[in-house]
Amino acid sequence: MQKIEAVNDFVVKFANINGSGSASANELFARAILRMGVPVSPRNIFPSNIQGLPTWFEVRVTEHGYLGRRGGVDLMVAMNPQSWEQDVREIDPGGYLFYDSSKPVPRARLRNDIHVLGMPLTEICNDTYSDSRERQLFKNIIYVGALTTLLDIDPQEIEKLFGEQYKGKEKLFDSNLQALNLGREYARQHLKPIALKVERRDRVGDMIFTDGNSAAALGCIYGGATVCAWYPITPSSSVPEAFERYAQKLRTDPASGEKRYTIVQAEDELASIGMVIGAGWNGARAFTATSGPGISLMAEFIGLAYFAEIPAVLINVQRGGPSTGMPTRTQQADVLACAYASHGDTRHVLLFPEDPHECFEMSAQALDLAERLQTPVFVMSDLDIGMNQRLCRPFAWDDDREYDRGKVMTREALDAGTDFGRYLDVDGDGIPYRTYPGTHPTKGGYFTRGTTKNAYAVYSEAGADYIYNMQRLRQKFETAKSLVPLPVLTAARYPARFAAIFYGSTGPAMQEALAALAEQGIYLNALRIRAFPFQNEIADFIAAHSKVFVFEQNFDGQLTTLLINEAHANPASLVPVLHYDGTPITARFITQEIAERVARLNVRPLRENMVA
Amino acid sequence: MTYIAKPKLHHPSLAKNRVGFTRRDYEGKISTLCAGCGHDSISAAIIQACWELDIEPHRVAKLSGIGCSSKTPDYFLGNSHGFNTVHGRMPSVLTGAYLANRELIYLGVSGDGDSASIGLGQFAHVMRRGVNMTYLVENNGVYGLTKGQFSATADKGSRSKKGQSNNDAPIDLVTLALVMGATFVARGFSGDKAQLVPLLRSALAHQGAAVIDILSPCITFNNHSGSTKSYDYVREHNEAVNRLDFISLREEITADYAAGEVIDVRQHDGSIVRLRKLHADYDPTDRIRAMSYIQEHAARGEVVTGLLYVDPEAADLHRQLGTVEQPLNTLGAAELCPGSKALEKINAALR
Numbered sequence: 001m002q003k004i005e006a007v008n009d010f011v012v013k014f015a016n017i018n019g020s021g022s023a024s025a026n027e028l029f030a031r032a033i034l035r036m037g038v039p040v041s042p043r044n045i046f047p048s049n050i051q052g053l054p055t056w057f058e059v060r061v062t063e064h065g066y067l068g069r070r071g072g073v074d075l076m077v078a079m080n081p082q083s084w085e086q087d088v089r090e091i092d093p094g095g096y097l098f099y100d101s102s103k104p105v106p107r108a109r110l111r112n113d114i115h116v117l118g119m120p121l122t123e124i125c126n127d128t129y130s131d132s133r134e135r136q137l138f139k140n141i142i143y144v145g146a147l148t149t150l151l152d153i154d155p156q157e158i159e160k161l162f163g164e165q166y167k168g169k170e171k172l173f174d175s176n177l178q179a180l181n182l183g184r185e186y187a188r189q190h191l192k193p194i195a196l197k198v199e200r201r202d203r204v205g206d207m208i209f210t211d212g213n214s215a216a217a218l219g220c221i222y223g224g225a226t227v228c229a230w231y232p233i234t235p236s237s238s239v240p241e242a243f244e245r246y247a248q249k250l251r252t253d254p255a256s257g258e259k260r261y262t263i264v265q266a267e268d269e270l271a272s273i274g275m276v277i278g279a280g281w282n283g284a285r286a287f288t289a290t291s292g293p294g295i296s297l298m299a300e301f302i303g304l305a306y307f308a309e310i311p312a313v314l315i316n317v318q319r320g321g322p323s324t325g326m327p328t329r330t331q332q333a334d335v336l337a338c339a340y341a342s343h344g345d346t347r348h349v350l351l352f353p354e355d356p357h358e359c360f361e362m363s364a365q366a367l368d369l370a371e372r373l374q375t376p377v378f379v380m381s382d383l384d385i386g387m388n389q390r391l392c393r394p395f396a397w398d399d400d401r402e403y404d405r406g407k408v409m410t411r412e413a414l415d416a417g418t419d420f421g422r423y424l425d426v427d428g429d430g431i432p433y434r435t436y437p438g439t440h441p442t443k444g445g446y447f448t449r450g451t452t453k454n455a456y457a458v459y460s461e462a463g464a465d466y467i468y469n470m471q472r473l474r475q476k477f478e479t480a481k482s483l484v485p486l487p488v489l490t491a492a493r494y495p496a497r498f499a500a501i502f503y504g505s506t507g508p509a510m511q512e513a514l515a516a517l518a519e520q521g522i523y524l525n526a527l528r529i530r531a532f533p534f535q536n537e538i539a540d541f542i543a544a545h546s547k548v549f550v551f552e553q554n555f556d557g558q559l560t561t562l563l564i565n566e567a568h569a570n571p572a573s574l575v576p577v578l579h580y581d582g583t584p585i586t587a588r589f590i591t592q593e594i595a596e597r598v599a600r601l602n603v604r605p606l607r608e609n610m611v612a
Numbered sequence: 613m614t615y616i617a618k619p620k621l622h623h624p625s626l627a628k629n630r631v632g633f634t635r636r637d638y639e640g641k642i643s644t645l646c647a648g649c650g651h652d653s654i655s656a657a658i659i660q661a662c663w664e665l666d667i668e669p670h671r672v673a674k675l676s677g678i679g680c681s682s683k684t685p686d687y688f689l690g691n692s693h694g695f696n697t698v699h700g701r702m703p704s705v706l707t708g709a710y711l712a713n714r715e716l717i718y719l720g721v722s723g724d725g726d727s728a729s730i731g732l733g734q735f736a737h738v739m740r741r742g743v744n745m746t747y748l749v750e751n752n753g754v755y756g757l758t759k760g761q762f763s764a765t766a767d768k769g770s771r772s773k774k775g776q777s778n779n780d781a782p783i784d785l786v787t788l789a790l791v792m793g794a795t796f797v798a799r800g801f802s803g804d805k806a807q808l809v810p811l812l813r814s815a816l817a818h819q820g821a822a823v824i825d826i827l828s829p830c831i832t833f834n835n836h837s838g839s840t841k842s843y844d845y846v847r848e849h850n851e852a853v854n855r856l857d858f859i860s861l862r863e864e865i866t867a868d869y870a871a872g873e874v875i876d877v878r879q880h881d882g883s884i885v886r887l888r889k890l891h892a893d894y895d896p897t898d899r900i901r902a903m904s905y906i907q908e909h910a911a912r913g914e915v916v917t918g919l920l921y922v923d924p925e926a927a928d929l930h931r932q933l934g935t936v937e938q939p940l941n942t943l944g945a946a947e948l949c950p951g952s953k954a955l956e957k958i959n960a961a962l963r
Contacts, residue, residue, distance in 0.1 A: 259935050260948060446694075
C-alpha cells in the first residue's frame with residue numbers, strides 16, 4: 001500500500017466534539033510545531049453550537065510558509081463517532097487514521113487504502129482517572145502525547161508551553177505532563193511508526209501567531225479609538241472582547257485606575273452604530289464590530305453618517321449569508337452590501353485586510369481615514385482571518401506617527417473670522433470643515449441632519465443645494481482614492497496574458513497557487529485589491545490582460561460586479577471564480593480552476609479543425 | 613408659523629444672566645410648526661430654563677429623532693450644536709456623544725411616536741444605562757408630520773380627528789422610565805410654563821438619566837373633543853402632585869415654608885430641588901410608591917404631573933464605567949497610543 005511520506009509538509013485534521021476541551025489541546029499541538037521553527041496554519045471549523053456537535057481543527061504543517069488552506073488530509077485524528085464516516089472518507093489515499101480503539105470498529109467502516117492507528121484512549125483514561133472531567137480533558141492531552149511520538153515533535157517544546165500556561169500552578173503542570181508522557185509511552189510501545197515527520201527548522205523567524213479579531217482590536221487601541229459600542233454576533237464578538245482586554249492593560253491610568261476608553265454592549269446593532277455615530281459627531285474616535293446581519297440592521301444609520309458626514313469605523317467580520325446564513329463559516333459576501341449600504345445614492349470606503357497584520361494596520365488606518373474623509377469606513381475582515389490564529393509579520397508602529405484628525409475648525413480660527421460652512425468645499429477635495437460641539441460660544445454651531453441642507457448646514461429643499469452636496473460627496477469619494485491603500489502586484493516571471501485579482505483572506509492560498517501554477521508552466525500576474533474606491537491602477541491592470549480571473553469567496557461575484565460598476569472594467573475580460581461553501585478557499589482549488597481555464601482558453605479547436 | 617425673520621439686533625436694556633447672555637441669545641431659528649403648537653411653548657420653556665440656569669448656550673448639545681418634536685431643536689439654542697438623527701434612535705446617538713465628551717449638557721428631544729412607537733427599545737435602554745441627559749418627550753398622542761395617525765401613547769378609546777377610535781392600550785412613558793431605572797422622572801404640560809420651567813431646570817441639573825414626559829397638544833390633529841391629549845382635556849384632568857423651585861448652588865434659600873409643606877432634595881452637584889407638596893402623602897424619592905400612585909390616578913382618569921421621582925444619589929454612566937475626567941474627545945496620541953515599545957512586548961508574547 002502507498003504511504004504518504006512528508007517532512008514538515010502535511011495536514012493533520014482533528015475531529016472532535018465541541019465543548020470537550022479539545023481546542024486547547026489541539027492548539028498546543030500546533031504551537032509545539034511552531035516552536036520547532038516550522039510554520040503551521042491552523043483552522044477551526046466549528047458549528048453554531050456550544051456543546052455536543054462535531055467540530056474540527058485542521059493543522060497545516062508547512063515548511064514553505066503556505067498559510068492558506070491546502071485541501072486534503074494526510075492524518076485524521078478521529079475522536080468523534082458522529083462524524084466518523086465523513087472523516088474517514090476525507091483522508092488522502094496512503095494517509096493515516098488515528099482513532100480511539102476502546103470499542104472495536106468493524107473493518108467495513110475502515111478503508112483499505114489508508115493506514116490505521118488505533119489507541120484505546122477511553123480505556124486508558126478510565127483506568128488512570130476517576131473524575132469524569134479529568135477523563136475527558138486528559139484524553140485530549142494523551143492523544144497529543146501519542147502524536148508527538150508519531151510525528152517526532154520535541155516533547156521539550158510542549159513541556160515549555162505547559163510551563164508558560166501553568167505558571168505557578170504546579171499541580172496542573174505535573175498532571176498535564178503526566179498525561180502527555182502516558183500518550184508518548186503508549187505510542188512508543190504499541191503504534192507503528194508513520195512517514196509524516198516534523199524536523200526542526202528556522203523558518204518562523206520573527207513572525208507572530210495571532211488571530212485577526214485580536215489584531216483588529218489592537219489596531220483600534222493604537223489608532224486611538226476611545227469609544228467601542230457593539231452587539232454580540234459571531235464571528236465578530238472577540239473584537240470588542242479583545243479591545244477590552246488590551247485596553248485594561250494599555251489604556252488604564254496607572255495612578256488613578258481610570259479608563260481612557262469606554263465600551264458599551266448595546267441592545268442591538270442599531271444602537272451600537274448609533275453610539276459610534278454620536279461619538280464620532282462629538283469628536284471621539286469610535287468603532288463597532290459586527291457581521292452581515294448587523295450591517296443590514298445598521299443600514300439606515302450608515303446612510304445618515306454618509307450624508308451628515310460623520311466619521312465611523314465598522315469592522316465587519318464576514319460570515320456566510322444571506323439571512324442568518326452560516327454563522328460559523330467564512331465568506332466574502334458583504335462586499336456589495338457594505339459598498340452601497342443604505343438607501344439613496346451612497347457609497348462607502350472599504351478596506352480588505354489579508355491577515356492579522358493587516359487587520360491591525362487597517363483598523364488603525366480606518367480611524368484616520370474616517371476622520372479625514374468624515375465618513376463611515378469598513379474593515380472587511382472575515383471569519384477565516386478573524387477567528388483563526390495565523391502566522392504573520394509582527395505588528396509595527398512608528399512612534400512619530402500622528403493621528404490624522406481631519407479638517408476640524410478650531411475656536412481660534414472661528415475667532416479669526418474664518419468663514420465656516422459645514423458642508424462647504426473650500427479646498428476642492430470635497431471635504432468640508434467641521435466643528436466639535438462646544439467649540440465656541442457664538443460661532444461654529446450648526447444643526448446636523450439627514451435631510452438636505454445648503455453648504456452652511458441650513459435646512460434646504462432647493463434642488464441646487466442638493467446637487468451641490470451630492471456632487472461634492474462624489475468629489476470626496478474621488479479624494480478617497482488617493483488615501484486608501486494601493487493594490488499589491490505579484491508579477492509573473494514571464495510576460496503574461498492572464499491575470500488574477502483577489503482580496504482579503506484569499507491571499508495566502510493564492511500565493512501558494514501561483515507558485516504551483518508556475519511549476520506547471522502557467523504564469524499569471526496577480527493583483528491583490530486592498531481597498532474600495534478602486535484606484536486607476538486597478539482599471540489599468542485589467543485592461544492590460546486578455547482575461548482576469550477574479551477569485552471571490554461568495555456566490556454572486558460581488559467584487560466582479562463592483563469592478564464593472566466602479567472601475568468600468570470590461571465584463572468580457574473578467575472571469576469570476578467563486579468558492580462559497582463556507583470553508584476557506586484552498587490553494588488546490590485555485591490551482592485547479594486556473595489550470596483548467598487556462599488550458600481551455602489556450603486551445604483553439606475551431607481553427608485546428610479547419611483543415612484546408 | 614410665521615415667516616417674518618426675528619431682528620438680529622437686541623435691545624441694549626435686555627437683562628443679562630451671570631454668563632453675560634440675554635434671553636434672546638438662547639433663541640433659535642423661527643419655528644416652522646403650526647401656530648399654537650404645544651411644542652413651541654416647550655421650546656420657550658427650554659430657552660427660559662437655560663437662561664435662568666446661566667448655561668452657556670454652546671455647552672448644550674441638542675439631539676433629536678424624527679417628527680415634529682424632533683424638528684424643534686432648530687428653534688432654540690441656535691448657537692448650540694444640534695443633531696436631528698434617525699427615527700426612534702436618538703438615545704443611542706446621544707449616548708455616543710455623551711461617551712465622547714462628558715462635560716457638555718445633553719438635551720434629548722423626542723416625541724411619542726419617536727420614543728414610544730419606533731423607538732421604544734432605545735428609550736428603555738438609555739434609561740437603564742444612566743446616561744447623564746435630559747430627555748424630553750413632547751407627547752401629543754399623534755403623528756403630526758404624516759397627518760394624524762395614532763401613536764403608541766394615545767389612550768384606548770380616544771378618537772382621532774377623522775373619528776376613528778383607538779383600540780390599543782397606551783404606553784405610559786413615565787411608568788416605563790421608572791421601571792427602566794431613570795433617576796429623575798417628571799411629567800409636565802406645555803400649557804403650564806410655571807410648572808415646566810422649574811422641572812426643566814431641575815432635570816438639567818440632575819446628574820443622571822432625567823426624563824420629562826410633556827403633554828403637548830397637537831393643535832392641528834389632536835385637539836378635538838374625544839381626544840385625551842387636547843388642551844381642554846389635559847387642563848381638566850391635570851393633577852399636579854407638587855410645585856417645585858429649583859435652587860442652584862449659587863442661589864440663597866430665601867423662601868420659608870411651614871414644616872411638612874416642603875421637601876428639599878439635594879442633588880449630586882449640591883443643587884437643591886425644593887418641592888412644595890400639593891398632595892400630603894406624596895414622596896418623590898420613593899420609586900415604588902411613585903409607580904403605584906401614577907397607576908391609581910390613571911385609573912381614575914387623572915393625569916398626574918410634577919416631579920414624580922428623583923434619586924438624589926444617581927450615578928451616571930461614566931462613573932459606572934470608571935472613565936477619566938478629561939473628555940475622551942480631547943485625548944491625543946500621547947494619552948491613547950501605547951507606542952512601539954509596548955507593541956514589541958505584545959509581539960514577543962505572540963511568538
